[in-house]
Amino acid sequence: MATATPIKASPEQIASVRFNADGLVAAIVQEQGTGAVLMMAWMTPETLQMTLTEGRTVFWSRSRREVWRKGDTSGDRQFVREAYVDCDGDTLLFVVEQEGRGACHTGARTCFFQAFGPPAAEPGASS
Amino acid sequence: MATATPIKASPEQIASVRFNADGLVAAIVQEQGTGAVLMMAWMTPETLQMTLTEGRTVFWSRSRREVWRKGDTSGDRQFVREAYVDCDGDTLLFVVEQEGRGACHTGARTCFFQAFGPPAAEPGASS
Numbered sequence: 001m002a003t004a005t006p007i008k009a010s011p012e013q014i015a016s017v018r019f020n021a022d023g024l025v026a027a028i029v030q031e032q033g034t035g036a037v038l039m040m041a042w043m044t045p046e047t048l049q050m051t052l053t054e055g056r057t058v059f060w061s062r063s064r065r066e067v068w069r070k071g072d073t074s075g076d077r078q079f080v081r082e083a084y085v086d087c088d089g090d091t092l093l094f095v096v097e098q099e100g101r102g103a104c105h106t107g108a109r110t111c112f113f114q115a116f117g118p119p120a121a122e123p124g125a126s127s
Numbered sequence: 128m129a130t131a132t133p134i135k136a137s138p139e140q141i142a143s144v145r146f147n148a149d150g151l152v153a154a155i156v157q158e159q160g161t162g163a164v165l166m167m168a169w170m171t172p173e174t175l176q177m178t179l180t181e182g183r184t185v186f187w188s189r190s191r192r193e194v195w196r197k198g199d200t201s202g203d204r205q206f207v208r209e210a211y212v213d214c215d216g217d218t219l220l221f222v223v224e225q226e227g228r229g230a231c232h233t234g235a236r237t238c239f240f241q242a243f244g245p246p247a248a249e250p251g252a253s254s
Contacts, residue, residue, distance in 0.1 A: 009243040016241070028155055028164055035162025037155055040218040052243060084239035087231050091167040093239040104214050112211035112220040114143070116136040116179060 002079045002097050004055030009083075018089040019045060024060060027051075027092040029103060031110075032081050038103035039111040041068075043092065055080050057094055076100035129206045129224050131182030136210075145216040146172060151187060154178075154219040156230060158237075159208050165230035166238040168195075170219065182207050184221055203227035 019025050024042040031038050041059040043051065047067055050058040054069075057078040061068040071077030082095035102109035146152050151169040158165050168186040170178065174194055177185040181196075184205040188195040198204030209222035229236035 007244045013241070013243050026153060026167060028167060030162075030164055035157075037157055037164065037220050040153060040155060040167075040213065083243040085241050085243065086167065086238040087233050087235070087240070088238075091238070093164050106214050108214070111213040111215075111218070113214070114140070114212050116140050116210040116212065117134045 002077070002099055004079055005081070006055045007052045007080060007083050009052050013085070014049070016089050017045075017048065017085055017092070020090070024062075025090060025092055027057070027059065027094060029057060029078060029094050029096055031098050031103075032095050036110050037112055038078075038096070038098060038109070048092070051080060051094070052083065057096060070103075071099060074100065074105070076102060078103070129204070129226055131206055132208070133182045134179045134207060134210050136179050140212070141176070143216050144172075144175065144212055144219070147217070151189075152217060152219055154184070154186065154221060156184060156205060156221050156223055158225050158230075159222050163237050164239055165205075165223070165225060165236070168197075175219070178207060178221070179210065184223060197230075198226060201227065201232070203229060205230070 017025055023044055026040060027043045028040050029038045042062060044060045047058040047060050057070045059068045077099040078096040080094050080096055084093040101107055104111040144152055150171055153167060154170045155167050156165045169189060171187045174185040174187050184197045186195045204226040205223040207221050207223055211220040228234055231238040
């Protein structure tokens with residue numbers, strides 16, 4: 001059973017995040033161990049703080065315009081193990097322990113299951 | 128010496144990509160082999176087509192408002208080995224062979240070298 005571990009970010013680390021004109025920052029989610037990129041979604045200052053404090057990913061749903069605590073409905077929760085901000089502060093990376101079937105609402109493990117080009121490579125995790 | 132290999136995407140695959148109000152789509156870049164998430168940048172329909180045709184990542188620089196063929200200045204080119212579009216078409220994932228020092232303009236291998244929380248874990252690639 002996965003457990004949530006809060007991440008104690010400093011005020012300086014939080015302040016280094018640059019939100020866009022809509023008040024959002026892009027958040028990439030990567031699976032611990034496999035390294036598979038699972039999804040990309042958006043966070044507000046509030047949901048970033050919730051993510052760090054709760055140790056689970058919490059996003060802002062742009063379509064529903066509401067806080068979206070990943071897995072509350074589907075059961076497919078994401079427990080944060082590492083969190084990063086990029087060099088210019090406008091993209092976040094969360095390394096997570098993915099619970100349940102996976103990250104995608106389609107039931108796929110990763111949202112990136114559609115490859116460009118003729119069908120060949122195994123979709124999902126990198127080689 | 129890395130060589131560029133074009134990706135023959137179908138018209139249907141290209142048409143599945145949804146560009147935002149600014150005409151851009153988010154593009155995550157992941158390193159082949161290590162699985163490290165290197166960077167996130169933006170593409171226009173034109174630079175996506177260039178990326179697939181040339182087999183190298185080509186972005187749109189929002190700050191400079193120009194086509195940005197990654198590595199033309201720095202020498203740190205990215206050769207595309209796999210390309211994916213996510214379930215709802217608004218995020219791309221490119222698995223690349225990274226040339227030179229790395230992806231970040233700071234000289235770091237990945238742009239995600241700043242971790243939230245007290246200094247501890249090795250920054251960069253997932254475990």
